[in-house]
Amino acid sequence: MDRALDPAPYDALLLLSFGGPEGPEDVLPFLENVTRGRGIPRERLEEVGAHYRLFGGVSPINEQNRTLLAALREDFARNGLDLPVYWGNRNWAPYVTDTLREMARDGRRRVLVLATSAYASYSGCRQYREDLAVALAALREEGLPLPRVDKLRHYYNHPGFLDTVAEGVLAALEELPAEVRDGAHLAFTTHSIPTAAADTSGPPAGHGPGGAYVAQHLEAARRVAAAVAGATGVERPWALVYQSRSGPPIPWLEPDIVDHLTALSERGAPAVVMVPVGFVSDHMEVLYDLDTEALAAAKDLGLPAARSATVGAHPRFVAAIRGLVAERAAAERGGDPPRPALGALGPSHDLCPVGCCPARAAKPAAAGADSPFH
Structure with a gap:
C-alpha cells in the first residue's frame, strides 16, 4: 500500500452529523431531541415543525449523508484507502451511541471522526465532542471495549x-x-x-x-x-x-x-x-x-x-476528506504531512485545547485535550 494512503493507526472513520426527521411522525420527536433541556415551548416546536411539513416532514440531511457516506466509501476504495466508514447522528437515527456500539462490537479501536460542520463553535464542534463522550460512557457502562476517538481538524479553509x-x-x-x-x-x-x-x-x-x-x-x-x-x-x-x-x-x-x-x-x-x-x-x-x-x-x-450549492458529496470535497484522513493518520504515526489551508489563518489544530468552545454547562467531551477517555 502507498504509505500516503495508510490509515494506520485508525481502523474506521465515523461520519458524525446532526440528523433529521424522515416523515411527518418524526418531526416533533426530532425537535424535542434537538431542544431537550432548553425549555423551548411546545408552540415554538409546532411553529418550526410547520417548516418541515412543507417538505413532507422530511429533512434532506439524512439522504445527503447517505450520499456522502456512499461517496466516501467509493472514493476510499478507488484510491486504495482501506478504511471502513460508519455513520451516526446527534438527534435522529442512526444515533451516534448505537453506531459507536456497532463499531466497538466490530473490533474498531481507533476511530477518526468527520463532523459535518467545518467551523469552530460550541454547536459545531464541542457539542459533537460531548455527544461522543456520552456515547463512550454508555459503552463503558455496558462493559464494551472503548475505542479511542479523534476528530478531523476544521476544514473551512481547505x-x-x-x-x-x-x-x-x-x-x-x-x-x-x-x-x-x-x-x-x-x-x-x-x-x-x-x-x-x-x-x-x-x-x-x-x-x-x-x-x-x-x-x-x-x-x-x-x-x-x-x-x-x-x-x-x-x-x-x-x-x-x-x-x-x-x-x-x-x-x-x-x-x-x-x-x-x-x-x-x-x-x-x-x-x-x-x-x-x-x-x-x-x-x-x-x-x-x-x-x-x-x-x-x-x-x-x-x-x-x-x-449557490452546498458542497454535499462533490468529488472535490470527498477527495479533500480523503486527504484529511491521510494527513491525520500520518501525523499520528509521527510524520509531518502537508496540511493544505488557504488564507492567513492556516490549518486548524488537530486536538481541541482545554477551554476551546466552552460548554454552556460543564460536560465531558471526547476527542480533545480535556477528554476523560484518552
Whole structure:
C-alpha cells in the first residue's frame, strides 16, 4: 500500500452529523431531541415543525449523508484507502451511541471522526465532542471495549472545500439574467449563534468579539470571493450574514439574511447570490430559510437572486476528506504531512485545547485535550 494512503493507526472513520426527521411522525420527536433541556415551548416546536411539513416532514440531511457516506466509501476504495466508514447522528437515527456500539462490537479501536460542520463553535464542534463522550460512557457502562476517538481538524479553509464552494457560486451566477450578473453582490450565509457563543469559539487565545466562528467564516468568504473574481474578472461586493436564528431573546450574530436583502434592495444592488458557506449540505435551514423564505423576500423586493450549492458529496470535497484522513493518520504515526489551508489563518489544530468552545454547562467531551477517555 502507498504509505500516503495508510490509515494506520485508525481502523474506521465515523461520519458524525446532526440528523433529521424522515416523515411527518418524526418531526416533533426530532425537535424535542434537538431542544431537550432548553425549555423551548411546545408552540415554538409546532411553529418550526410547520417548516418541515412543507417538505413532507422530511429533512434532506439524512439522504445527503447517505450520499456522502456512499461517496466516501467509493472514493476510499478507488484510491486504495482501506478504511471502513460508519455513520451516526446527534438527534435522529442512526444515533451516534448505537453506531459507536456497532463499531466497538466490530473490533474498531481507533476511530477518526468527520463532523459535518467545518467551523469552530460550541454547536459545531464541542457539542459533537460531548455527544461522543456520552456515547463512550454508555459503552463503558455496558462493559464494551472503548475505542479511542479523534476528530478531523476544521476544514473551512481547505482548498477542496473552498474551491467547491466557489464552483457553486459560479454556477449560481449563470442563473441570473445576463444584464445584472456582473453587478451581483455575494451574501455569504451561516447559522446565527448567540454572540456570547461566538466570542468564546475556538481556542482561548482567540476569544473576543466574534471569536474563531466569525473569523473563520470571514476568511472562507474572502477566499471564495477572490476565487470568483479570478474566474470572472469581476470583483463583487460581498458580506457575511446570518440565518436560522432560533433561541432566547439575547444578542445573536447579525445581520439576518432577509434584513440584508432589504438593505441591498434599498441601496440599488442589481442582484445577489446567496452562498450558504456555513453549511455542508442542503438541510432544512437551507431549504426553508434560503430557498423558501429568503428567495420569496428577494422576489417581493424585485431583487434578482440565486442560491449557490452546498458542497454535499462533490468529488472535490470527498477527495479533500480523503486527504484529511491521510494527513491525520500520518501525523499520528509521527510524520509531518502537508496540511493544505488557504488564507492567513492556516490549518486548524488537530486536538481541541482545554477551554476551546466552552460548554454552556460543564460536560465531558471526547476527542480533545480535556477528554476523560484518552
